[in-house]
Amino acid sequence: MSEEAKAKVDEMPDWSAYRGVLIVVEQRAGVAKSVSWQLLGEGRKLADKLETDLLALVMGDGVGHLAEEAAYYGADKVYLCDAPELREYRTRPYSRVCLKLIEEAKPEIVLFGATGTGRDLAGAIATHLPTGLTADTTALDVEAPPSRLLLASRPAFSEKMMATILCKQYRPQMATARAGVFQALPRDTSRRAEIIRIDNPMKEAEIAARVIDFIGDSGKVNLEEAEVIVAGGRGLGGPEPFQMLKELADALGGKVGASRAAVDAGWINHDHQVGQTGHTVRPKLYFAIGISGAVQHTVGMSNSECIVAINKDPDAPIFQFAHYGIVGDLFKIVPAITAEVKKRRGALVHE
Amino acid sequence: MLHIVVCVKQVPDSREIRIDPKTNTLIRQGVPSIVNFYDLHGLEEALKIKDEHGARVTVVTMGPPPAEKALKECISLGADEAVLVTDRGFAGADTLATSYVIAQTIEKCGKEWGPVDIVFCGKQTLDGDTGQVGPGVACRLDLEQLTYVGKVVQVDPNARRVTVQRFLEDGIEVVETKMPVLITALKELNKVRRASLPGMIRAARYKPIVWTTADFPELDRSKIGLKGSPTIVAKTWVPEVKPANTKMLEGETPEALAAALADQLWAGELAQKLGL
Ligand SMILES: Cc1cc2nc3c(=O)[nH]c(=O)nc-3n(C[C@H](O)[C@H](O)[C@H](O)COP(=O)(O)OP(=O)(O)OC[C@H]3O[C@@H](n4cnc5c(N)ncnc54)[C@H](O)[C@@H]3O)c2cc1C
Ligand SMILES: Cc1cc2nc3c(=O)[nH]c(=O)nc-3n(C[C@H](O)[C@H](O)[C@H](O)COP(=O)(O)OP(=O)(O)OC[C@H]3O[C@@H](n4cnc5c(N)ncnc54)[C@H](O)[C@@H]3O)c2cc1C
Numbered sequence: 195m196s197e198e199a200k201a202k203v204d205e206m207p208d209w210s211a212y213r214g215v216l217i218v219v220e221q222r223a224g225v226a227k228s229v230s231w232q233l234l235g236e237g238r239k240l241a242d243k244l245e246t247d248l249l250a251l252v253m254g255d256g257v258g259h260l261a262e263e264a265a266y267y268g269a270d271k272v273y274l275c276d277a278p279e280l281r282e283y284r285t286r287p288y289s290r291v292c293l294k295l296i297e298e299a300k301p302e303i304v305l306f307g308a309t310g311t312g313r314d315l316a317g318a319i320a321t322h323l324p325t326g327l328t329a330d331t332t333a334l335d336v337e338a339p340p341s342r343l344l345l346a347s348r349p350a351f352s353e354k355m356m357a358t359i360l361c362k363q364y365r366p367q368m369a370t371a372r373a374g375v376f377q378a379l380p381r382d383t384s385r386r387a388e389i390i391r392i393d394n395p396m397k398e399a400e401i402a403a404r405v406i407d408f409i410g411d412s413g414k415v416n417l418e419e420a421e422v423i424v425a426g427g428r429g430l431g432g433p434e435p436f437q438m439l440k441e442l443a444d445a446l447g448g449k450v451g452a453s454r455a456a457v458d459a460g461w462i463n464h465d466h467q468v469g470q471t472g473h474t475v476r477p478k479l480y481f482a483i484g485i486s487g488a489v490q491h492t493v494g495m496s497n498s499e500c501i502v503a504i505n506k507d508p509d510a511p512i513f514q515f516a517h518y519g520i521v522g523d524l525f526k527i528v529p530a531i532t533a534e535v536k537k538r539r540g541a542l543v544h545e
Numbered sequence: 546m547l548h549i550v551v552c553v554k555q556v557p558d559s560r561e562i563r564i565d566p567k568t569n570t571l572i573r574q575g576v577p578s579i580v581n582f583y584d585l586h587g588l589e590e591a592l593k594i595k596d597e598h599g600a601r602v603t604v605v606t607m608g609p610p611p612a613e614k615a616l617k618e619c620i621s622l623g624a625d626e627a628v629l630v631t632d633r634g635f636a637g638a639d640t641l642a643t644s645y646v647i648a649q650t651i652e653k654c655g656k657e658w659g660p661v662d663i664v665f666c667g668k669q670t671l672d673g674d675t676g677q678v679g680p681g682v683a684c685r686l687d688l689e690q691l692t693y694v695g696k697v698v699q700v701d702p703n704a705r706r707v708t709v710q711r712f713l714e715d716g717i718e719v720v721e722t723k724m725p726v727l728i729t730a731l732k733e734l735n736k737v738r739r740a741s742l743p744g745m746i747r748a749a750r751y752k753p754i755v756w757t758t759a760d761f762p763e764l765d766r767s768k769i770g771l772k773g774s775p776t777i778v779a780k781t782w783v784p785e786v787k788p789a790n791t792k793m794l795e796g797e798t799p800e801a802l803a804a805a806l807a808d809q810l811w812a813g814e815l816a817q818k819l820g821l
Binding site (some may be wrong): 220222282284285286299309311312313314316317318321322324325326327328329330345349352353354355356357358359360361362363364373386402403404405406407408409410420422446478479493500502503512514516517518519520521524526527529530531533534535538539 | 752
């Protein structure tokens with residue numbers, strides 16, 4: 195760090211007017227993105243450490259139910275802006291609502307999902323305030339009071355390094371955070387939060403942007419939401435063996451994933467790719483089959499609760515991440531596992 | 546005539562960066578500098594609009610003097626003019642300070658060559674990789690903002706409206722808005738053309754316009770460079786591989802291995818959690 199940067203870190207203004215951790219909940223058509231609940235889970239930890247409230251902001255049209263959901267996932271206080279102008283996401287009205295709330299509620303930390311919408315919104319708001327915005331964080335922590343600093347860490351240089359970024363001189367401290375990295379709290383329907391309705395300050399006539407159409411593609415695999423992923427790599431040698439993986443995935447109620455090598459070879463489409471340039475996933479069970487375990491792959495899956503690796507090379511780096519390792523030929527082992535799973539599940543059903 | 550400004554950044558090709566295993570630091574030596582490839586897709590789209598409707602295309606970059614090379618590449622592809630904004634005072638900028646200088650630059654381009662109708666930025670860069678400069682510039686210049694654009698459906702210079710497809714995680718959103726507008730480009734937007742021979746000749750002779758802080762008499766010095774940057778990179782480190790806690794399963798046959806795995810999975814709470 196340069197002298198100037200050091201000097202900057204050392205002096206810090208009085209921020210006692212700013213308290214609370216705010217999560218901006220993202221939704222489409224009244225359905226929340228799971229990253230929002232994951233951020234509430236992480237935000238709960240930060241707020242507890244700071245001995246402050248966890249706040250949520252829900253914006254949309256007909257989204258009152260999400261205010262209650264936010265409480266179930268850990269929020270103490272939920273701000274709800276329910277207005278027809280907010281039916282679809284548009285930068286101007288959404289950022290106006292956020293800005294107004296941030297100015298009034300003065301949270302010390304504001305977090306958004308690092309989704310297209312989250313980044314669009316956060317980038318506009320941070321500039322307007324102005325304040326610092328850390329992009330695409332994968333680890334968050336706070337320094338205990340009195341400093342209360344947000345330690346926002348993000349991958350840099352194609353994920354080869356991590357950087358911790360601070361914002362000392364401005365409030366709130368803002369960050370976007372990657373989906374699939376943080377863990378949501380169990381949904382607890384007995385939890386209640388204070389729900390505060392806020393007005394939408396912008397009228398339709400003032401908004402230039404129109405959302406004409408939304409082409410949702412429902413055929414897309416939603417790996418980020420999957421509880422079981424059976425992923426294959428270059429070791430599969432071609433497109434056909436993915437059918438074998440699909441059978442195991444079906445037996446477990448899971449989805450099929452892939453390494454970039456398999457996607458680049460054209461064996462399966464990019465929607466299935468796990469890793470730096472694919473999806474970040476955190477299923478309960480992840481199979482890495484014929485995947486060597488390159489860092490660009492493992493950044494996307496190392497948060498899985500249980501990882502099973504199958505590889506013929508006992509020195510494959512994937513075994514450093516796996517909870518269970520099997521050395522051997524995937525073409526023999528995968529069908530055996532599928533059969534075994536079917537047998538055990540069948541046995542349970544018949545009991 | 547439409548005036549389109551394309552923001553480009555020269556970046557080290559981070560795919561080529563390696564870590565020195567002894568010092569845990571980046572090895573930047575020998576890493577090629579390239580034009581951030583999303584920006585080239587922004588330029589291509591500007592040139593397509595120019596081909597169809599007629600437009601003046603100005604390329605701007607903030608960076609050290611060698612960034613001139615990136616600008617020449619843009620000229621060889623067909624940009625009309627290129628501006629290099631360079632000054633030691635700009636160094637150390639985060640996205641807030643960067644977007645301030647870029648916005649000032651675009652404003653000055655507007656004064657020099659006519660009001661700006663469309664600004665193109667890349668979706669993100671290969672180095673800083675934040676995707677925040679585009680929204681920042683739009684906010685500062687009070688432009689409409691269309692991010693993650695994978696297709697420009699229509700540009701109507703008379704009605705002054707633009708329709709695009711935004712490619713999001715869960716689908717494609719078709720949005721229409723008015724000019725002036727800032728668009729951030731995805732690689733799906735188009736296929737970047739090759740430089741023509743006349744383009745290359747023009748680029749070889751071309752001297753980019755250079756602006757320094759002295760060319761911006763109104764510039765607020767507290768908003769540029771390190772001083773104007775709220776974020777500070779406090780620490781960098783190389784992520785450690787989690788210590789191996791792997792249980793290697795044993796078995797003579799595939800069936801025995803499969804049974805050994807199933808025993809483990811069904812012994813803990815996992816199978817229960819998954820409803821297996
Ligand atoms: C900028 C950048 C971004 C990237 N993004 C991603 C990303 O998002 N996701 C990603 O996955 N990669 C990504 N990569 C690529 C990554 O570096 C690796 O090249 C890739 O993950 C390798 O895929 P793989 O493990 O399937 O193939 P390989 O490394 O070739 O591994 C194949 C494995 O299969 C095993 N095998 C072969 N035959 C058998 C058999 N019969 N039985 C059992 N095992 C067998 C081999 O022992 C080997 O370990 C990226 C790279 C770069 C530079
Ligand atoms: C390890 C590390 C982490 C960082 N993390 C953050 C962070 O979290 N938050 C933060 O605010 N800053 C961060 N920075 C600083 C940031 O990289 C710089 O501010 C950078 O100059 C601009 O951001 P970007 O490269 O991410 O651009 P992006 O916002 O990703 O760029 C989007 C587009 O804006 C245009 N553009 C960007 N820069 C220029 C330029 N100089 N000239 C012309 N057009 C340009 C291009 O069209 C580009 O495609 C980080 C820097 C490092 C080294």
